[in-house]
Each structure stands twice: as structure tokens, then as C-alpha cells.
Amino acid sequence: MAKAPAKEEYELQHFNFSLEELVAQNAEMVQSLQSKLLSRFTEKLIEKRQIPPEPAERLRASCNKTALAMYSDCQPALDRLNALFRQTFAIPDNVLLPTDVLQSRGYTEELVGSLEQEVRSAKDAVMQGAVFIASLDAEMELHRALEPCYQAEEDVVELLKELQEEEIDPQDVFDMVKRMEIAGIVEGADSQVDSLEF
Numbered sequence: 001m002a003k004a005p006a007k008e009e010y011e012l013q014h015f016n017f018s019l020e021e022l023v024a025q026n027a028e029m030v031q032s033l034q035s036k037l038l039s040r041f042t043e044k045l046i047e048k049r050q051i052p053p054e055p056a057e058r059l060r061a062s063c064n065k066t067a068l069a070m071y072s073d074c075q076p077a078l079d080r081l082n083a084l085f086r087q088t089f090a091i092p093d094n095v096l097l098p099t100d101v102l103q104s105r106g107y108t109e110e111l112v113g114s115l116e117q118e119v120r121s122a123k124d125a126v127m128q129g130a131v132f133i134a135s136l137d138a139e140m141e142l143h144r145a146l147e148p149c150y151q152a153e154e155d156v157v158e159l160l161k162e163l164q165e166e167e168i169d170p171q172d173v174f175d176m177v178k179r180m181e182i183a184g185i186v187e188g189a190d191s192q193v194d195s196l197e198f
Helices: 005-015 019-049 053-061 063-089 098-104 110-167 170-185 191-195
Strands: none
Touching: 005 110, 019 063, 053 063, 063 170
16 A cells, blocks of 8 residues: 655654554564574574585575565465554544644744734733732731721720810820820820820
8 A cells, every 4th residue: 555755754754653664664574584584494404404515505595485485475464464554553644743733724933923922921911910919919918907006096086086075184194195105006105295285
């Protein structure tokens, strides 16, 4: 079964083997093994039977002819083996390399390059979005951590409003500010307390 030379060349170039090359190598191997086996058998026969030199040479000379006859007798079995090889190792016509598939569908290198650039740009955009989301998460976490401080500030403002409406002893205010400073609600109250006016 002859194969198109272009397909065989494609198989050799891209898949590193050709089906017809495998079949030919198998046939050559069988022929070589038969020839070597017959030569070795002939030498053993000559040695065991102690055949004189002249008939021994005739036996050796007939080895090639006999090996070819043996190979010819094996041909139907070899044809079945070759058919099995072709069935097992055939690369279907529709199997192409990825680059060949792109070419068969009309994709050019420029188009593939631009598509790859779009993919890279999309990846960059996704990474930037992930960084932005991570920074938003960190900011939200900071706001959650500051919520008790906002609440304490509101409580202080409310308390100050209530105190402004009452008659206040400056010493009580001073003591309250000190307690707030100790509690960590107000920082550096000493400098501010001296300047308080009622």
C-alpha cells in the first residue's frame, strides 16, 4: 500500500516515524533473521555431520537461495503482519500538529500573535483587579477596626454636650479627662486641660 510522499515526509518530520518505514524495517529484519538462522544452522550441520569441504561449500552457497525461498513462503504471514502494522500504527489523515490545525483554519501568525497579546492584556487586567480588591479588603478591615473608636468619639461628644448643659465643676472635668486619658480614649489631654475655659 503506497503512501503519498508528502504525508510520509510529514510523518517523518513531525512524528519521527513513517508507517511504511516501519513495515519496510520489519520485512528487512525478518529477512535478515531468516538468513542468519539458516547460515548458523548450516554451519552446525556441517560441524555435526563432519561434511567434507566441497559439499560444505555447496551447502553454504545455497543458503541465500534457500533463505529467499523461505522468505517467499512466509510472505502471506508477513502481509498479514504488515496489515496489522498499518492498522495499529497509522496516523489518521485528520491528525495534525496544533500549528497545522491553525493554518488549515486560516489563522495566520499575526492573528495568533494578536490573540496571545489580548490574553496577556486580560491576565494583566485580572491581576490589577485582584490587587485593587486586596487593597479594598485591607481598607475595609481598617474601617472595621476603627469602628469602636468612632463610637467612643460619639459617646464623648454626647457626654460633652450633656455636661455643657449642666453646671460643671472644672475639677470634675479635669478628673474625667484624666480617666479618659488613662482609658486610652483621649491622648495628650494635659496640655488641653489647662486651656479649657468655662
